[in-house]
Amino acid sequence: NAGVTQTPKFQVLKTGQSMTLQCAQDMNHEYMSWYRQDPGMGLRLIHYSVGAGITDQGEVPNGYNVSRSTTEDFPLRLLSAAPSQTSVYFCASSYSRTGAAGELFFGEGSRLTVL
Amino acid sequence: AQSVSQHNHHVILSEAASLELGCNYSYGGTVNLFWYVQYPGQHLQLLLKYFSGDPLVKGIKGFEAEFIKSKFSFNLRKPSVQWSDTAEYFCAVNTNTGFQKLVFGTGTRLLVSP
Numbered sequence: 001n002a003g004v005t006q007t008p009k010f011q012v013l014k015t016g017q018s019m020t021l022q023c024a025q026d027m028n029h030e031y032m033s034w035y036r037q038d039p040g041m042g043l044r045l046i047h048y049s050v051g052a053g054i055t056d057q058g059e060v061p062n063g064y065n066v067s068r069s070t071t072e073d074f075p076l077r078l079l080s081a082a083p084s085q086t087s088v089y090f091c092a093s094s095y096s097r098t099g100a101a102g103e104l105f106f107g108e109g110s111r112l113t114v115l
Numbered sequence: 116a117q118s119v120s121q122h123n124h125h126v127i128l129s130e131a132a133s134l135e136l137g138c139n140y141s142y143g144g145t146v147n148l149f150w151y152v153q154y155p156g157q158h159l160q161l162l163l164k165y166f167s168g169d170p171l172v173k174g175i176k177g178f179e180a181e182f183i184k185s186k187f188s189f190n191l192r193k194p195s196v197q198w199s200d201t202a203e204y205f206c207a208v209n210t211n212t213g214f215q216k217l218v219f220g221t222g223t224r225l226l227v228s229p
Contacts, residue, residue: 042219
């Protein structure tokens with residue numbers, strides 16, 4: 001089973017460049033989300049989606065855009081990368097939007113460095 | 116706002132030692148509690164979870180956690196650690212409102228020496 005697949009695993013950008021982190025899940029999960037992991041700060045929610053066509057902001061949304069045109073895919077876009085966006089990004093999904101019903105399944109992470 | 120505190124940032128143990136990692140949260144209502152583990156180079160995976168019922172929860176690989184409501188705590192324990200338990204451990208808390216309200220602690224890096 002593929003689970004949650006993220007690409008690329010590593011990326012180096014220059015300040016001001018744009019890029020998209022891809023996330024796909026094959027479990028028919030309705031809930032998908034993006035987190036960033038920074039040393040000493042744990043995981044922080046960037047954006048999330050409770051179904052195709054529905055997205056919303058998390059704790060740290062500034063500088064990121066998302067869309068959810070299909071159930072399977074949830075790409076994260078950086079329109080103009082900044083050094084503060086250097087981080088490890090995790091995509092996660094769940095079959096239900098509520099924590100009481102399930103668990104989050106995580107991708108392997110994408111390490112992004114912005115110079 | 117909810118918050119989660121993991122007081123131990125780095126823990127070093129020898130194999131066969133007992134483990135207890137602390138997790139405290141700040142929220143007065145009903146909560147769902149999770150421990151996730153991230154092995155080196157791998158993605159986060161669920162270790163165990165508490166929703167309701169018996170406050171002593173058993174998870175995978177011999178881990179367990181005890182929910183003590185009066186102390187707002189959900190400490191992770193393992194009687195005898197192995198080298199393969201070397202990983203980073205995250206406590207997480209949310210309410211029934213959904214995963215969008217899931218709050219993670221800062222993580223505890225565990226190193227088990229053989």
